[in-house]
Amino acid sequence: MQGIILIRKRRRLFFIFPLLASLVIASPASSERIGIIRDDGGEYLPVDEMITRFAIDHSFDMISQKGKLYRKSHYAVYSVGMSALLVDGELFKSSRPVRRVAGRVLIPLDAGEHIVTRFSPGIVLNKKMGGLDIEQPDGKAARPEKKERSPMPVKDRISFIVIDPGHGGKDPGAVGKGGLEEKDITLAVARHLREKLKKRHPGVRVISTRTDDRFIELSRRTEIANRKLKKNENGIFLSIHVNASLSGKISGYETFFLSQNPTNEEARNTAALENNVIILEKKSKRKKAFDDLDFIEATMITTQIQKESSFLAESIQNGMAARNKKFSSRGVKKADFFVLRGALMPAALIEIGYISNSREARSLTTKSHRRLIAEGIADGVDQFIKKYNSLVNLGGM
């Protein structure tokens, strides 16, 4: 793995303990301090100090601007510019993003405290005069490290929706008769959907990964969405596509959510077809996005997000099925779509029809059919948002 710097600062605490114990005779626990940095109107813990004070290992990748903190079996993954961090496989959303100032990585204070208390159970942090007092039980009193109970899944209102029109630019997607291209259909449907969602959910931001005919790499699409995540704000990611088959007879629409176990051979083929675009991406970036540890870590979180995504897909498919009677509903399926990998929020990929079916392809060129599909997807999104909170509360998701 190139471009990774490993910094190890271990055992430093063991030198400090005896020293402090002699100074603070009456105290049963040793204590230390870490300075809080104020920058850009927020409070941060610098990573270089965190690794020293808490015996944490750290690696940072200069190209992707992602870093990993780890101690024993604990780990945290962050990305410069993002407010969402992965801590022991769970999402932690801060109110502000991780920053990098003059080469120093600054972790938002709330996230830093969360990481430290996860990594070192029993530790107590007290905010005092521009710093954190660290109290850790001495060696003997230290409680055995028990598995921390997972906090309740983060339940935040849906405050943004990211619409991702599949393909674009040098990547036309599936091509039908007469040169009809998937990328144009997905963009047109996305525009209708955007209008509808904006009207129906005035308090929700609707963001598009592209609004014109341009090429965007797969990993960049979810990154656009992930960067919107922050404390108390959750989102939805919708990727819109058109399917193709060697058989001109197959028609209909279906909705997918991410899984490493595809529903069937057809679902696997659809994903393979959609993933194909990766050959158009730059080799170095492709490797970065899909080969390294990030992916493994991202999949660890998906148990919860997968449940939510499954419900999102179901809602959308139902919404479309109620509107689009001209073609058949092919149901909800799961498969390994690269574009959904790493989405830190409920995400679905919608195959709105078959470009290889001449009747459906014709429909997909008409405004009325595109509107109808957008209407159906919007209905599904409404349904999802409405039920989202209540189902999380019931533990049903």
Ligand SMILES: [Zn+2]
């Ligand atoms: Zn596609």
